Amino acid sequence: MHITIVTIFPEFFDSALSCGLLGQARERGLVSFSFVNPRDFAFDRHRSVDDRPYGGGPGMVMTLPPLKRAMQSIETPGQIVAMTPRGKPFCQSMAESLSHQRALTLVCGRYEGYDERFTSLFPVEETSVGDMVLNGGETAALAVIEATTRLIPGFMGHADSGSEESFAAGLLEYPHYTRPEEFEELVVPEVLLSGDHAAIAAWRRKKSLETTLARRPDLFDQVDMDRADMQYLASIMRQRMGRNLYLCLVHGPVRNKYGQDAVVSLTNLDLHDIARVSRTYGLGGFSVVTPLEDQKKLAATLLSHWTSGPGGQRNPDRAEALSLVSVHDRIEDAMHAVKAKTGQAPIVFATSATAEKTVSLRCVQHTLTTSPILLLFGTGHGLTEDTLEFTTGCLRPIRPFDVYNHLSVRAAAAITVDRLLGDVG
Structure with missing residues (x-):
């Protein structure tokens, strides 16, 4: 392969093209380079290759006359690729395509770029090596050169080296280790x-x-x-989603059977069962919200018995589950706790057997892939209207078309978490 580099700084490439595998490939004749400097085709005494942009604005623009003459001087340009931030992203598949060319011309822009009419004069493919601004196209051209030439047969010492690297199969590469053990x-x-x-x-x-x-x-x-890849990714996604899911059991304010705001007592069974569900599915945590001091003291006594007291010594699995539980005065405090742990403010969803504005499980699952969620469960006769107002939405009832919606909160939590994260098949 012969690569022609159009640049006003040919000396930029002196070292990079002469060392390592690229230098060895040049010595063996696998790849060769030549340079064309547009300044050599400028007619004024300053060898100018740039001028002010029409319409005003900062910077200068590479002017056409010397650039055109520079391109016309190339006997066999082959495929022409210009380095520009607005170009199509350069990727492994593009490197693979370019590696089959016998001749390649790389155009390195400078200043604010080249006159737009350049792409009308020559069959130029524009490419970008990343979403950043460089001083010029030379650095980008080096990346294209390395990615492309190393795919030429015989370039690398081991025939399998290119096929097992990042992007070769579309994936990032696995980690490597060497001695010492x-x-x-x-x-x-x-x-x-x-x-x-x-x-x-x-x-x-x-x-x-x-x-x-x-x-x-x-x-x-x-x-x-293949199917095994998909199943493995699904298991990873479930784990990630589980870590992003936080349950919150609200004891107050909730509605009583008369539709009034009230606070209900927490129960030992709720703490245990929902904590065990949380641990089984790998959730980020489980919050209990109650504004009553005596209820908070009761919760602290129960939790300490099972996490650091005799209950935990006899039953370490239960201690592990209950270690996920935290107790808060308000839902806002539970939200702050999630943010402190994850660095992100959680998106709040609720569960309700009677809510009219609902969201699907798929919506919540999609959110879990990128963001922590605090999922509220109400005790008594459900969450108050004020609480539902500041949530993003309510999950659809577990039995939306049935007139009987009176599951215990423990059962509702287990079913909901399983529908969000459970294994299929």
């Missing part, structure tokens, strides 16, 4: 020491999926995945 108490994952090549391949695939999901989920739109 243990360093400052940090150890290499055991599977990589096992010699089981199938297990190692499976581990690496899962790690690629995890990394891509965490950092570049947009890449999944272009990735071919």
Whole structure:
């Protein structure tokens, strides 16, 4: 492959194109470079290649006459690619396409860019290496050169090196480890020491999926995945969604059977059962809201018995579940606690058997993938209208078309959490 670089700073490339694998590839004749400087085609004594923009504004613009003559001097330009922030994002598939070209011309803009008519004079493909502003196209051109030339057969020492890297299969790459096996108490994952090549391949695939999901989920739109990949991603998503879900059991203010605002007593059974549901599904936490001092003291006594007292010593699983419980005066305090833990203010949804304005489970599930949610459950005869006013919406009733909607709050919480996060099949 021969690459022609159109630049007013050819010296920028002296070191980068002469070291490492790229330098070796040049020595072996796999890739060659030439430079065309538009200044050499300027006619004035200052060798000017820029001028003020029509319409005014800051900066200068690369002018057409020297740029056109520079391009016309290239005998075999091949595919022409210009570096510009407004271009199509450069990606691995584009590098793969360019690597098959025998000739390639890279145009490095400077100043505010080149005169727009340049793209009418030549068949230019514009590309961008990222959403940032550089001093010029030279740095971007280096990225294109490295990504493209390393895909030329024989460029890399190991034939599989290119096929197992980030983006090669559409995914980000799995993590790598080398000797020593243990360093400052940090150890290499055991599977990589096992010699089981199938297990190692499976581990690496899962790690690629995890990394891509965490950092570049947009890449999944272009990735071919099998059923095992999809199931694994679904399990990760459920875990993430679970960590973003916080339950809140409201004891006051709630409605009594007469439709009046009231405060009801908390129960030992509610604390235990909803805490166990929260732990089973990996939720972020479980809040209890009551403005009554005696109820808060009762909750503190119950929780301390099971988390740090004799109950926890006899039943550590119950202690683990009840460690998720916190007690607050107001719903706003529960919201602040979630924000303190996650760094994000939670989106508040409610549950109600009678609410008219409802949202679907799918809506809440979608929100859980990116944001923490505080999901309110009312005791007594449900949440007050004032409470429902500051929520984003209410989940549809568990039995929306049935006249009997009188589940215990423990059962409602379990069913709702399972519908949001439960395993399928």
